[in-house]
Amino acid sequence: MSRNPATPVLELDPAVVRRARSLARKAAAPVVKLAQRHTTVSVERATLRLAGLAGADHERVPWVNHLVDAVRDQVGLEHGVTTPVWDALMRGEAEDVTVLAQKAASGSVQFRMPQGRDALAARRAATRAVGTGLKRIDTARRTRDRLIARLGDPAQQPWIYLIVATGDIHEDIPQAQAAAREGADVIAVIRSTGQSLLDYVPEGATREGFAGTYATQENFRLMRAALDDVSKELGRYIRLTNYASGLCMPEIAALAGMERLDMMLNDSMYGILFRDINPVRTFVDQRFSRQVHARAGIIINTGEDNYLTTADAVEAAHTVTVSQLLNERFAKEAGLEDWQLGLGHAFEINPEIPDSFRLELAHALLARQLFPDAPLKWMPPTKHMTGDVFRGYLLDGFFNLAGAMTGQGILLVGMMTEAVVTPFLSDRDLALQNVRYVLNAAGGLREDFHPPRDGFIQNRARQVLSEAVELLERIVEDSDPAGDVPLLAAIADGTFGLMKRPADGGKGLDGVVERADDYDNPAITALDAWEPPTSAPTAPRRTGTTKGGAR
Template structure:
């Protein structure tokens, strides 16, 4: 659905348009070498995602996915420099197996021989591969159309910001009724947070799961079950309830693909989060995120980026400009991959120490800066977490201030803050109180942004311009030193992550001259940039 939310009447900061243009120009210059690097490489997860689009699903008795077995079999015998689909579909054409599933099973047993075909055999294998992958792309296209039909039939959320609420029990069968209850309480977006550590698994678990820790495993079946449950509730409530999960970690491309196949609506998908906070190799991450964002563009999925996380490890005042830099880089990488403005849920957060004088005014300035820099993007506004102390009354007040800023500055996606943050996993009663807080702040202050105008050259405007100026200076340095070096130096979130280290590096493959991937070809053909 290509709806661009109308900004409506709101205050502006009178930013210097030349400074804004320079910031975007520098972000493009900093990002281009990374895009070239991504185009020159593939990963085991990209190749597995391609086989999933071709129809391969399921896992063995030890729950190791068949795509992992098949990609490993091809890599061991002929390498992945030319891509996985040509050797695989050549094997099918030669009669090694009647279908992908049987071929994967034989590969797991070491009972199949792969080769890199040439001439007519190569052409035939690639034609067969494209036909198979096209079926997966067609299913994603149909799911996008189904979303648009359902929204047209039952209606959409009436106004922004969309109220975004997390469900995380570990058990998909507990998550579903909790999600439905949250939607009935006013949530517009349900996020099923992932089980702790799933981002570091180099495989996607299979089937419906009931044993997640501090979250529920992201699996295709869990996606299907939750989407069906929310479809029922959407019809009951007369508004489409959106579903979110996490396309991040070592299986980012695969989870993005499964999200498209099962009609998720939003995905957490940040260009640097996995590098900084999960120590995943930078090259692996940038290759995987480009493919995943191309899938999201095709599927009509809104991405949510993770700049809020920087402010949990770095000071929210001193590091405010790093959030802006990351937003500009995320915007460039997203648009290069084919995403449109309405799909850019760029992240930022309400994380300044509330004991600081003028903390609320600075939060307001930062939120207005993000809105003015990205006027057509929905934006993902995150609640206070770092300075939640366990005092639930103080926390509830902080969340109220956060909600007020969200409405005042026209944020597009407002994550519901919990007064029990950092104390317990929230109960349903906590969520109900949090939703009441949101409703009061948004309804009571609904027209406030029409009345509020920061004075020219006053505190809010001055602070916003300072942050933007610092962001431009940092982008200038990144262009000179390269983005990979900036990440290695701890520029973002104070995390130092060198390009030649980190988890998943062994899953990165430089493409050979004959590399072929029909999924990449189809995604490039469908991109609008």
């Protein structure tokens, strides 16, 4: 929308930008190969979920976990879970996949790896079954497109993103609806802390979470339905966000696609660095989940803001750029389009340092200009919110201003009570007033804002970009005694966020399996072959139908 059609404002050297992208491609390529050589328990479980296997036993252990464990025990997962499962169904071990999982849980199913014609038949049957889930995802995408066409997108940019998190889905729903009525365009239901390390997806509607609400299929469905109601009431499609991260990233992605979630937090390295999840597990899970997101028309949000909460936002500015470039590369490889890349960054520079706001503008503009067609997710200050709520309110105002001046796509609303309490009703109202004031007063300022040639902002942006290129050069040259691919070696020696994560460490490693030659996964086959529809869906993007509003 509001991109000034005239010259870009930063005058970056196009050769340096090209160099940065080609280095990111070079760093990502061997990791993609690695992902294509492995599968994980969660990828296999996600595949079964696409084939319609849902529900859990009386101890709330999902049937997908039982079935994958049983197949793994008997024939291993290196061939993929579907071939032995549909072979067992064709041999009449059970009438459907749910009953099969129940029987397998009690140990009364014999699995085998079929050969020849049996194998072909099992694969065909599995492809049909998994196809129903993929069709459901396609239908959800069409439904979203239709609702957006009918109800419309937010009038202004950036889109206003608000978090609800009570732990109880039935409390979340009225809060989310109220937030939408107050002006939120995107509702994120933050997850219960600790869910990222659960190696299963909880079942059903949940009423008890810690600092968040569990991501479950039923919770997804309930919240999406509630937001559909409020969307109709408001005449504006309200988007729903959740988290495809942690050990169950692929399964959550599949559930999100089927239940028509609209945005998913999905970072390429966040789980490795901040949750100590095994790097190989993460990259395998991530590729699958991004392929699902691509097909589902989901906008991903990446987690670069997190780097700045642990490292210094000035010194580590280039690590954000590097991560954005890597996230972009992994996303494109998985089939995501530019409009689906909510690349993250944050307003986290210490407000005590001189020119902190100018530095923020430089960094935000750099991201804007490097990724002109990506929506960009703009995250509010957290690290320097001290408990002085008055000062925090001012800082959030500057954050909003930077977002408006630099054309960010998705603005996560900052709370002045950040780091004090979970936001009061009034905190949220005040925060939205803050956003509205700034967008009303200065939403069009981008048109007038042209940092002078070779001035402070241009120079700073160029400096960050060149530091990013240097870091990428070090990453693609990195090596370690274990002979890991360079990016994994770099992660192992603490290149990102100062955290050292070796490729053979971390949680979830035992769920990683090297694929055999006869590995088959009908979901991956279909996703690899999938092409995005030609009619582009909507996102907060630079061109298209979202003109107007605060502009």
